[in-house]
Amino acid sequence: MKNTLLLKRLRIILASLSLIITSICFVVESSVLHFIIFLQLIPAIVKLFASFSLATLSAVFMVLLFTFIFGRFYCSIVCPLGILQDVINFFSPAKKSLQIYNFKMTRYIIATISFSLLISGFAYAFLLIDPYSIFGRINATIFNHLIVFTHNLIVPSNYINYHVVDVKSTLLGTLPLIILIILVVSKKRLLCNAICPAGTLLGLCSKNGFFKLTIDKTTCIACGNCQKSCPCGAIDIKNNKSLNNETCIRCMNCKAICPVNAINYSYNKKECAPIKTDLSKRDFITLVACALISFGAGLTLKTKSKPNSKKQNVILPPGAGSYQRFESKCTQCLLCVTNCQGNVLSFGDTSSGVHLDFSKGFCEYNCNNCSKVCPTGAIEKMTLEQKKLCRIGIADLTISRCVTVTDNTECGACAEQCPTGALQMKLAATTGVRVPYFINHELCIGCGACHNACPVKPKTAIFVNPITLQLKAENPVNLDKNKQNDIESNQSLETSNKWSF
Numbered sequence: 001m002k003n004t005l006l007l008k009r010l011r012i013i014l015a016s017l018s019l020i021i022t023s024i025c026f027v028v029e030s031s032v033l034h035f036i037i038f039l040q041l042i043p044a045i046v047k048l049f050a051s052f053s054l055a056t057l058s059a060v061f062m063v064l065l066f067t068f069i070f071g072r073f074y075c076s077i078v079c080p081l082g083i084l085q086d087v088i089n090f091f092s093p094a095k096k097s098l099q100i101y102n103f104k105m106t107r108y109i110i111a112t113i114s115f116s117l118l119i120s121g122f123a124y125a126f127l128l129i130d131p132y133s134i135f136g137r138i139n140a141t142i143f144n145h146l147i148v149f150t151h152n153l154i155v156p157s158n159y160i161n162y163h164v165v166d167v168k169s170t171l172l173g174t175l176p177l178i179i180l181i182i183l184v185v186s187k188k189r190l191l192c193n194a195i196c197p198a199g200t201l202l203g204l205c206s207k208n209g210f211f212k213l214t215i216d217k218t219t220c221i222a223c224g225n226c227q228k229s230c231p232c233g234a235i236d237i238k239n240n241k242s243l244n245n246e247t248c249i250r251c252m253n254c255k256a257i258c259p260v261n262a263i264n265y266s267y268n269k270k271e272c273a274p275i276k277t278d279l280s281k282r283d284f285i286t287l288v289a290c291a292l293i294s295f296g297a298g299l300t301l302k303t304k305s306k307p308n309s310k311k312q313n314v315i316l317p318p319g320a321g322s323y324q325r326f327e328s329k330c331t332q333c334l335l336c337v338t339n340c341q342g343n344v345l346s347f348g349d350t351s352s353g354v355h356l357d358f359s360k361g362f363c364e365y366n367c368n369n370c371s372k373v374c375p376t377g378a379i380e381k382m383t384l385e386q387k388k389l390c391r392i393g394i395a396d397l398t399i400s401r402c403v404t405v406t407d408n409t410e411c412g413a414c415a416e417q418c419p420t421g422a423l424q425m426k427l428a429a430t431t432g433v434r435v436p437y438f439i440n441h442e443l444c445i446g447c448g449a450c451h452n453a454c455p456v457k458p459k460t461a462i463f464v465n466p467i468t469l470q471l472k473a474e475n476p477v478n479l480d481k482n483k484q485n486d487i488e489s490n491q492s493l494e495t496s497n498k499w500s501f
Contacts, residue, residue, distance in 0.1 A: 120298025
């Protein structure tokens, strides 16, 4: 009994550390802490299809292998949304009741549709039901401010700026939390075993795994304590004293509460023999049909995607490539948003998802945090030098709105903030005041520093236009300075080298 309590307490300690580290990752970018992000199963699987790498494949394989051997410890120790459900359940005022549920076909169908869409090139389903992404939206819009406030209170010398969150994005983070609380209070971890595709995949690995939890029917006194304590409805005492290892998340609550130590966690060749699948032919045909329809729908959406649709008139983070690519890979976990040094990444408009809002900030020239932290590969990983040459938009100047023309006043804020030197000031012959002009549009990367610095409001004199495909800008170091003034400001962008997205 003591060993069981120690095992449960160890699980709680590890889960607490995991939740804390994951939450901190939404405040500061740290390569030391971000290892836990790359262990998140669904983002790692999405990343395999976005940009294959042996490191990502190894992470997915390691999680699945560990689950096959030991069971679904991932759901109770690594998954932040699962741990958050345990926290909500701990403080739940509802009385614990005997709950038995096993929505087998429901979770199989949801997982089949989700993974089929992903194979066809779209991560739309995971945007809605990926547990890590749901937690990310809750954390970024609600918990993030509490963490930053606590940090600034304890360590005022290392002040962290608050991320700007508007009302719309706060509501989009609050709604999932309200739904989660309702589900947990009424049905505990119903989300994990009826909806979550990660839980379904891990359950299939755990179902026929090596180590299992079993009930010793001769020792069990059928008190029902284990069934009351099970958050997943995996235990049925009345029905032959059974324990479903497919839905069991290895929280060890049952083993710790059993008064006669009738629940065992071990490898037993006889009791833990592989369980034969009990899917009927009708169920199998249903799953195959769901897979084919979902895959076909994904391919249809891909071919009929319109590159000039209105929702693409947004500036995407450097490394996104194009709107089609970014939309098909991003699950909107908001890790990039909270780690943006320039506070320019925004979220709240469901039609555009994550995008740059230059009214809040600009893309810092010496920052590539979004590229480093993106867990799904929606933002291609780039070095800082590569990021500095990635054109995400193209700035344009309406000189008639500039204060140097309207007020005949010296300004130059846009030229001072331009990190690439694409924008300069020259003396106007008619007024004798220096006015801004582009010496070379090929140097512009669309970072929005000029847009953000412009004092003209509400419509700035200089602004950044979106581009359909992110390009490689000219390197200021390699540009022949003797030819700079010969390049027209409206030079075609099609001659630039493309990033290989």
